[in-house]
Amino acid sequence: MAEVQIRRYRDEDHEEVKEVFTIGMSEHIPPSCMHVLKQPLAQMILGCVFCALLTSSKSILLPVLAVTLLLAAGRQCISYMFTKYIQTSLDQDLDHIQQTYLDPPNACFWVAESQGRVVGTVGCLTAAKDENFLELKRMSVKKTHRGQGIAKALCRTVADFARERGYLGVMLHTSVVQTDAQKLYEHMGYQKIREFSAPEFIAKLTNFTLIEYQFIIKQDHY
Template structure:
């Protein structure tokens, strides 16, 4: 079995952590674009554009060209949305992890290391909307190291940290396109308790839904 070491973040981990987060989030662009195409407003726009141009030009070339350009533009919208989220997250906490997590009460940031290489990350911090809980954040594992149980170990690290500090539960948020993450959390005992659309215009247009999950540590403890 691969020797996975979980340890607290050090300042020399900064570039590896940001790389793992950025690459991990960028992976969701294709699935988010597909999700966007499945939405009725998107399909209506494409169909109306095609039919209108077909009726006015009486040629397949112009409608097909227009739809191709429209699809390319929609994909760029998705790319823009994810790049904006990545930039915001870097500025918010990943550019200053020690200050944001290690110097704050009931917060921490860990990395998973294999053979001296940082291959995964996770953090834990307080949640203003759920003061009895801590929030799991920044879970990510390098693509080539997935399927080795790293994410499960990181999840348990957060649960143990939360339990040791006397909190009742762990909460987290994940998106509709992060299906592998949803399966992982549900396997680890998390229950989906709420879903909502991100309150931004682009997200509303895409019907980009977030799911809130909760792991009750008392139930978890009894199950173990």
């Protein structure tokens, strides 16, 4: 396994950071589609359309085609939701990492580097919700480098940064479909605080929820 170094972000990392984040977020589209298909509302709509067309047309082809088109449309809606989130993230901070994360005294952005390439990212800012906490943001690790402890090291880096600056803890948000991330955060000592609907209409309709986690800093160990 190649050595991995956690270091502060540099300007030359910009394109690779955006690539790691964009690809990482896009990976959540298939599990999000599966999440939607498990929802009673989606199952009811598909079932009703199939049965209604089967009864009226007396043919299996038309209802199958209609359901297929509905599934394709649903995937497009979910892809749009993630594409919009990715673009919003780029506009808000990832296109301005220096100004957002490095210029302020109580914010930072790190990359995990392996063989000269960025394979992981994480940043933190003072939480808007509670100034006693830092908010962990933009955590992502390349699929090819997962299972090597990189995400844990990035989490520890943020916790160390928060401790050094006297914060009470670290908070973050993740989604209901990011089950691996949930397991990681809980393993690292984060506690689930609340679960709430994402603001987009599509998300509310499909019960796509966000989860808020909180980690309390212990001064001796964590």
